[in-house]
Amino acid sequence: MKRYLLIGCLAGASFFFGCQQNAGEETSRSTAREKEKTAKELEMYQPSELAQLMRRMYEENLALRDTLLAGKLPATFPKNFQRIHSAPSTSGEHEEATFKALAQRYTRHYDSLKKAPNPRAAKAAYNGMVQTCAACHQNYCRGPLGKIKRMRISAAEL
Ligand code: HEC
Structure with missing residues (x-):
């Protein structure tokens, strides 16, 4: 369950974090550890x-x-x-x-x-x-x- 939630978040992130990266690619290449890090960053991210x-x-x-x-x-x-x-x-x-x-x-x-x-x-x-x-x-x-x-x-x- 937690895992699905994380994946859901990342799928959103690859788009909403979109300015600096090529949406989508980043997610598939990153390791589980990087995903955890991204999830933490996401929590702190305050969109303008x-x-x-x-x-x-x-x-x-x-x-x-x-x-x-x-x-x-x-x-x-x-x-x-x-x-x-x-x-x-x-x-x-x-x-x-x-x-x-x-x-x-x-x-x-x-x-x-x-x-x-x-x-x-x-x-x-x-x-x-x-x-x-x-x-x-x-x-x-x-x-x-x-x-x-x-x-x-x-x-x-x-
Ligand atoms: C005049 C310039 C301009 C126009 C027109 C514009 N955008 Fe943007 N858009 C930006 C900028 C600059 C950002 C980055 C905002 C930020 O990160 O503070 C952005 C960010 C975004 C984001 C990412 C938001 C996020 O979560 O970080 C999306 C999606 C987006 N625009 C979609 C659209 C769509 C759809 C339209 C047209 C209906 C549109 N934009 C028209 C300049 C524009």
Whole structure:
């Protein structure tokens, strides 16, 4: 039981700890001892406000994707995503001009997604938004890039 819990944690960690590493690889290569160490570090890890916001953006945008794929428009959009402009990050990226410009681009795409008149237009706007997640992550935090790319809606489903 304990063992499964640990593995569960690590599976999460390989993604959520994603900024500096290639998600997934680390876990399979590390020894049991290293895993114990990682589990301890995990307990102490306090994600920044921006990191927590990013996790919600990931989850909620995946839910939004399901809605769009079901041919519907979402009834509401989360408001807290505006915090991307002000939430403090682990390494101070949020204070850099490049980050600010990319965050603006993200918000613009998110706004056009909100205004999309039909599911088809919304899907295209959604892909534009995912593109801005990826653009910022090319610069700042490459770990989650694979997951972000898989958020896209394929041409066949548009
Ligand atoms: C303007 C830049 C920018 C945009 C846009 C952006 N991110 Fe991030 N993201 C970051 C930075 C910087 C971090 C690292 C935060 C930290 O560790 O404090 C991060 C961290 C993350 C993390 C890891 C959080 C953790 O647990 O450590 C995930 C997952 C993530 N982003 C997903 C997304 C998704 C999905 C989108 C689009 C819906 C997105 N990001 C858009 C800059 C961005």
